[in-house]
Amino acid sequence: MAYKKFCYWVDPGELEKVRKNCEERGVELDDEPRIPCRVLRSSRDIVYLTPPAWYGFCKRRTSWFWESEKAGQLLVVSNTSLDHLDVGNPIVITESNFKPDRLPSPDEIPEMIKSKEYQRRKPNTWEKVEPIEVEFYQTWFERRRANEPFDFDQIFASHSANHSNFIDPRFFVTQNGVKSPYSIADSLRVCSSCMEFFNILGSQWPIKYVVPCIGAVLFARLSIDQYFEVRV
Numbered sequence: 001m002a003y004k005k006f007c008y009w010v011d012p013g014e015l016e017k018v019r020k021n022c023e024e025r026g027v028e029l030d031d032e033p034r035i036p037c038r039v040l041r042s043s044r045d046i047v048y049l050t051p052p053a054w055y056g057f058c059k060r061r062t063s064w065f066w067e068s069e070k071a072g073q074l075l076v077v078s079n080t081s082l083d084h085l086d087v088g089n090p091i092v093i094t095e096s097n098f099k100p101d102r103l104p105s106p107d108e109i110p111e112m113i114k115s116k117e118y119q120r121r122k123p124n125t126w127e128k129v130e131p132i133e134v135e136f137y138q139t140w141f142e143r144r145r146a147n148e149p150f151d152f153d154q155i156f157a158s159h160s161a162n163h164s165n166f167i168d169p170r171f172f173v174t175q176n177g178v179k180s181p182y183s184i185a186d187s188l189r190v191c192s193s194c195m196e197f198f199n200i201l202g203s204q205w206p207i208k209y210v211v212p213c214i215g216a217v218l219f220a221r222l223s224i225d226q227y228f229e230v231r232v
Contacts, residue, residue, distance in 0.1 A: 004079070011074065193216050
């Protein structure tokens with residue numbers, strides 16, 4: 001079956017409504033305590049995230065959560081619609097055949113990072129990269145791009161520009177007069193794609209096209225370099 005996920009930001013009362021429905025159907029409602037993107041695994045029927053998960057494995061990379069309107073909220077992710085439970089409108093994630101006409105040049109990346117709105121919303125911890133994180137990216141880069149030199153500064157600039165493009169889009173397609181921003185690089189050069197998948201960044205756009213980061217490829221088992229449509 002084609003990949004499809006329904007994501008709902010809920011309060012504790014709505015989560016209990018979901019839990020009760022699962023019990024009535026004999027379905028186990030899992031929780032994900034540490035790695036947010038793992039809720040996107042197709043093998044997980046229905047699962048929820050509590051706020052401490054954003055302090056887990058990707059603490060720096062997911063620090064945008066705590067600076068957003070979603071801070072403190074719960075997230076339920078399901079393989080099927082929960083609309084019958086009246087727990088709000090879903091974020092629907094599906095595979096897409098979208099291909100961008102153009103990606104930013106090396107000269108455009110720094111300009112995207114200078115965006116005033118991006119700089120205003122950027123968490124203080126975002127740029128405090130630990131050495132172990134650099135090693136993680138280097139391992140994956142050398143595994144997939146053995147003939148290219150590894151330059152973490154360039155990769156991190158791409159991470160930042162990618163988030164900026166969903167906050168203050170410079171690369172987008174227009175559909176019915178509405179902007180639809182897209183990821184500006186491949187999986188090796190984007191970071192914390194859960195920010196876009198779950199509308200923590202870019203919630204103002206009805207449709208986005210998102211490439212999974214290496215974490216989502218590894219932990220959620222999403223296809224590397226594949227664009228996914230994120231629709232509300």
